[in-house]
Amino acid sequence: MPIQINKGVIGKESPPFVVTVERGKIKEFARAIGDDNPLYLDDQVGRASEWGDIIAPPTFMTTFRDGADSGAFLKELGTDISRILHGEQEFELFRPIRPGETFVCRSKVLDVYEKTGRSGPMAFVQRETSVVDSTNEVVAFIRHITVVRL
Amino acid sequence: MKYSRVYFDDVKVGDELPAVVKGPIQQIQLTRYAGASGDFNPIHQDDEFARAAGMGGVFAHGMLSMGFVGQVVTDWAGPATVRKLAVRFAAIVRLKDVITCKGRVLDKSSKDDVHLVGLEIWAENQRGEKVVTGKATVALPSRS
Numbered sequence: 001m002p003i004q005i006n007k008g009v010i011g012k013e014s015p016p017f018v019v020t021v022e023r024g025k026i027k028e029f030a031r032a033i034g035d036d037n038p039l040y041l042d043d044q045v046g047r048a049s050e051w052g053d054i055i056a057p058p059t060f061m062t063t064f065r066d067g068a069d070s071g072a073f074l075k076e077l078g079t080d081i082s083r084i085l086h087g088e089q090e091f092e093l094f095r096p097i098r099p100g101e102t103f104v105c106r107s108k109v110l111d112v113y114e115k116t117g118r119s120g121p122m123a124f125v126q127r128e129t130s131v132v133d134s135t136n137e138v139v140a141f142i143r144h145i146t147v148v149r150l
Numbered sequence: 151m152k153y154s155r156v157y158f159d160d161v162k163v164g165d166e167l168p169a170v171v172k173g174p175i176q177q178i179q180l181t182r183y184a185g186a187s188g189d190f191n192p193i194h195q196d197d198e199f200a201r202a203a204g205m206g207g208v209f210a211h212g213m214l215s216m217g218f219v220g221q222v223v224t225d226w227a228g229p230a231t232v233r234k235l236a237v238r239f240a241a242i243v244r245l246k247d248v249i250t251c252k253g254r255v256l257d258k259s260s261k262d263d264v265h266l267v268g269l270e271i272w273a274e275n276q277r278g279e280k281v282v283t284g285k286a287t288v289a290l291p292s293r294s
Contacts, residue, residue: 037224040229057221059213093233096230
């Protein structure tokens with residue numbers, strides 16, 4: 001018996017959340033991927049670079065999470081974490097980000113649609129998060145598609 | 151060649167980027183990535199949970215593989231050049247898999263002193279199956 005996905009979430013915006021980029025978190029993330037680029041890991045190399053500090057890897061913004069949100073969102077969608085897979089992910093980046101910067105993130109649900117694939121019926125939940133800096137400039141859009149096995 | 155500066159003028163459509171090889175994937179790396187990324191879905195940590203969820207055992211975070219293919223781009227052109235990184239997760243990465251990440255130049259364009267190079271990027275496992283497919287855009291300096 002397949003589960004029902006709540007399409008009422010389409011267009012829904014989550015409350016904005018604020019993140020501050022931590023130096024240690026950038027390094028921890030780079031090491032977890034196994035990427036030893038000195039522009040992520042070496043403060044001296046960062047200081048000598050045109051950015052004046054270390055910068056974050058291009059997928060680092062996946063760490064920008066609204067702690068309270070994910071379980072509640074899946075519940076509202078009508079599913080739980082055991083049924084979800086990551087379908088697609090995109091980062092559109094307008095500039096590198098550095099330790100100490102604070103950003104406001106706003107997420108919304110762009111679309112929810114269903115398709116039947118090789119492994120049965122699935123729902124696709126398409127979301128976009130804008131990342132805005134303290135001068136109100138957009139530094140990135142994060143887009144992702146979550147797949148729910150129905 | 152790693153971390154050398156790449157100029158827009160020197161790039162040709164069809165050029166291949168140096169491959170990045172990762173793995174064999176170990177559970178400890180998935181645990182480490184969970185901590186670093188904040189994605190604590192037990193499907194990547196707890197084999198019993200993953201089996202009960204019908205996934206046949208734990209598998210790697212898609213975002214870990216995206217980090218791997220991102221490194222193909224950043225090793226080649228530098229981390230600050232990346233304007234877009236977009237992937238589809240085509241197949242699941244299991245423990246012990248060896249992931250080879252590759253890239254190729256698709257197109258070049260210049261507008262208002264911004265020089266963009268479009269790349270095809272992908273990752274394949276030890277059986278040659280694509281696990282990640284995608285595209286990237288980098289903005290490169292020009293010699294002129």
